[in-house]
Structures are given as structure tokens and as C-alpha cells.
Amino acid sequence: MTWDEVSGRVAALLQDGRDEEAWAAVDGAAGELETRWPAPTAGFREVGRELYWTHRALPEYVRLQREQIRRLEAEPGPERDVVVRLVGALYDLASFTWPGWGHDVRAEHVELGAEAADRALRLREDPGYAELPFTVTPGMAHWVVGAHALATRDFERARMELALSGDETLSRGYLGLVDLAEAGDRSELDAVLEELAAKDDEDSAFYRDQLVAASGALVGTT
Numbered sequence: 685m686t687w688d689e690v691s692g693r694v695a696a697l698l699q700d701g702r703d704e705e706a707w708a709a710v711d712g713a714a715g716e717l718e719t720r721w722p723a724p725t726a727g728f729r730e731v732g733r734e735l736y737w738t739h740r741a742l743p744e745y746v747r748l749q750r751e752q753i754r755r756l757e758a759e760p761g762p763e764r765d766v767v768v769r770l771v772g773a774l775y776d777l778a779s780f781t782w783p784g785w786g787h788d789v790r791a792e793h794v795e796l797g798a799e800a801a802d803r804a805l806r807l808r809e810d811p812g813y814a815e816l817p818f819t820v821t822p823g824m825a826h827w828v829v830g831a832h833a834l835a836t837r838d839f840e841r842a843r844m845e846l847a848l849s850g851d852e853t854l855s856r857g858y859l860g861l862v863d864l865a866e867a868g869d870r871s872e873l874d875a876v877l878e879e880l881a882a883k884d885d886e887d888s889a890f891y892r893d894q895l896v897a898a899s900g901a902l903v904g905t906t
Contacts, residue, residue: 688738695744698748699744703747721769732748732776740787764816771807771818774801777796778797781794826848851891853879857880860876860895
């Protein structure tokens with residue numbers, strides 16, 4: 685048994701509305717397969733990523749991720765490792781429901797993703813958790829909030845958050861997307877795309893493809 689096989693079973697159960705059986709399938713597999721996180725969400729990260737990346741089952745992914753978040757929130761706390769996992773789960777939900785990737789995302793799922801982005805950022809910036817070993821960097825937390833703000837055309841907030849997103853070149857690229865969406869000005873975006881093309885490395889190609897996809901999905905241009 686592999687996580688891909690488990691995720692296929694989980695997807696079918698969720699599509700049939702058999703959510704409790706789906707969660708039981710994840711819990712059962714977590715006792716046999718390698719998983720990154722312990723109970724009560726062991727296996728949820730692995731199944732969630734397979735649902736999204738392999739099966740492209742976004743509605744099912746959203747339901748699974750919401751169950752993972754519910755379980756983490758129900759843990760007695762504040763447990764420090766639970767906060768780390770909760771921020772990661774919120775970030776993944778926010779990122780995977782962002783329409784800028786070019787995938788078909790339901791409006792209610794975009795709204796859930798924006799709410800998750802806000803919560804992840806608040807937790808990530810809470811001074812009481814400053815020393816925790818988060819997998820989500822401050823720049824990532826600001827980026828996903830800004831990305832959702834761009835998608836809803838809240839340009840003021842998009843500019844503020846994307847300016848804090850860490851990587852200077854990618855930040856400029858996303859701010860260029862704001863220029864394009866708000867005023868039809870693509871000069872900054874095109875400049876960044878040219879810089880990334882000139883670097884000719886894998887990361888730069890990935891970032892360039894990301895910006896091009898977002899310009900098409902959010903602005904209707906490439």
C-alpha cells in the first residue's frame with residue numbers, strides 16, 4: 685500500500701459523501717506507512733498532497749484539509765508543535781485554493797483559502813511563537829495573503845503584503861502583477877520576466893512560469 689493508493693480510496697469515499705470512512709482510511713494507513721506528522725493528523729499531509737498533485741481532486745482536498753485543521757484546533761494547547769503544524773496546514777489550504785495557479789477553484793474555496801491565509805499570518809507573526817521551528821517563513825505567510833488579496837482585487841493590501849514576501853525578484857514580479865491588474869501597466873512584470881529568463885536556471889524558470897500562469901489566470905493576459 686502506498687499513499688497514492690490510500691489517497692485514491694479517500695478521494696472516492698469523499699466523492700460519495702462518506703467523510704468519516706475517509707478519515708478512518710487515513711488513520712488506518714498512518715499506522716502502516718511513513719508519515720511526517722504524529723497523531724491526530726498523521727497521514728493527512730501525505731494524502732492531501734496526493735489528492736492535489738496526483739488526483740487534482742481539489743474539493744476533496746479542501747474537505748480533508750479542513751478536517752486536519754479541525755483536529756489540530758481540538759488539541760489541548762497551546763502545544764508548540766501543534767501550532768507549527770496548524771500554520772503549515774493553513775498555509776497549504778491557502779496556497780492550493782489560490783486561483784492564480786490557473787486551476788479551477790470554486791468561489792467558496794477561494795474564500796476559505798483567504799481566511800486560512802490570514803490566520804496563518806497572524807499565528808506566524810505572534811511574538812509568543814517567534815522561536816518555533818515553523819516550516820512556513822514570514823515571507824511565505826505574507827505572500828499567500830498578498831496573493832489572495834490580488835485575486836480579490838484588494839490592490840492596497842496586495843501591495844503591502846507582497847512587498848514583505850521575502851524574495852526580492854519574485855516580490856517585484858508579483859507587484860508587477862498588481863500594476864497590470866490595477867492599471868494595465870506590465871512594464872515591471874515584463875522586466876522581471878526578462879531577468880528570470882536570462883538566469884536560465886531551474887528556480888528562475890519555475891518563478892517565471894508561476895508569474896506567467898498568474899497573469900493569465902488573474903488578469904487574462906500572458
